[in-house]
Amino acid sequence: xxxxxxxxxxxxxxxxxxxxxxxxxxxxxxxxxxxxxxxxxxxxxxxxxxxxxxxxxxxxxxxxxxxxxxxxxxxxxxxxxxxxxxxxxxxxxxxxxxxxxx
Amino acid sequence: xxxxxxxxxxxxxxxxxxxxxxxxxxxxxxxxxxxxxxxxxxxxxxxxxxxxxxxxxxxxxxxxxxxxxxxxxxxxxxxxxxxxxxxxxxxxxxxxxxxxxxxxxxxxxxxxxxxxxxxxxxxxxxxxxxxxxxxxxxxxxxxxxxxxxxxx
Numbered sequence: 001x002x003x004x005x006x007x008x009x010x011x012x013x014x015x016x017x018x019x020x021x022x023x024x025x026x027x028x029x030x031x032x033x034x035x036x037x038x039x040x041x042x043x044x045x046x047x048x049x050x051x052x053x054x055x056x057x058x059x060x061x062x063x064x065x066x067x068x069x070x071x072x073x074x075x076x077x078x079x080x081x082x083x084x085x086x087x088x089x090x091x092x093x094x095x096x097x098x099x100x101x102x
Numbered sequence: 103x104x105x106x107x108x109x110x111x112x113x114x115x116x117x118x119x120x121x122x123x124x125x126x127x128x129x130x131x132x133x134x135x136x137x138x139x140x141x142x143x144x145x146x147x148x149x150x151x152x153x154x155x156x157x158x159x160x161x162x163x164x165x166x167x168x169x170x171x172x173x174x175x176x177x178x179x180x181x182x183x184x185x186x187x188x189x190x191x192x193x194x195x196x197x198x199x200x201x202x203x204x205x206x207x208x209x210x211x212x213x214x215x216x217x218x219x220x221x222x223x224x225x226x227x228x229x230x231x232x233x234x235x236x237x238x239x240x241x242x243x244x245x246x247x248x249x250x251x252x253x254x
Contacts, residue, residue, distance in 0.1 A: 049181040050161040075130040086130045089156045
């Protein structure tokens, strides 16, 4: 199955395309969630629980709930500067990917 | 074909809607049943046979070979206990039998820290109509059937 959104990686020879694509999709999701949280300058802390990312943000008005949902969040819970992004059990992996981007 | 999902703890079965956390009560990660555990130290056991896919001190996911994944969460907001009072008996990636001890804990101690000890048991990423034979009230023992899931 080819990624219809881009062909940038298709010319890479000798790579396991499937695993490369899997990693890329995960990174894109982490980047999309980070952007929807207002970017790395807005994220004070991020901690994974088993079903969700618990994020503390500097300015909660910069959090884009619709963008979080379109990035794959099942739901978003907000209490002031604490935003919980419900992503299911991939929270651990996603939190790691987001930490890498911070 | 369906899988029998067993109660991870001994206690009182209840509707997931009774859980004081919107992620579970609104079934954001999937449908299931809650169990209010009996008092005192106990083992939480695997609800199905499979592989330990995710493991925290206070919560775990067991995934069957057919892809059905069941999440057990021991208490609400218990991530904030940072593992205190939870003793793990398996590692991530281990193969487990239904009914096998996964974590020892003490629901009474969890409540002593100010958290609910209720245990959501959730079939991840499924729709409510995939579940059958739900037990949402009455006493259940650890290892007894709680609900069934269509699938493998």
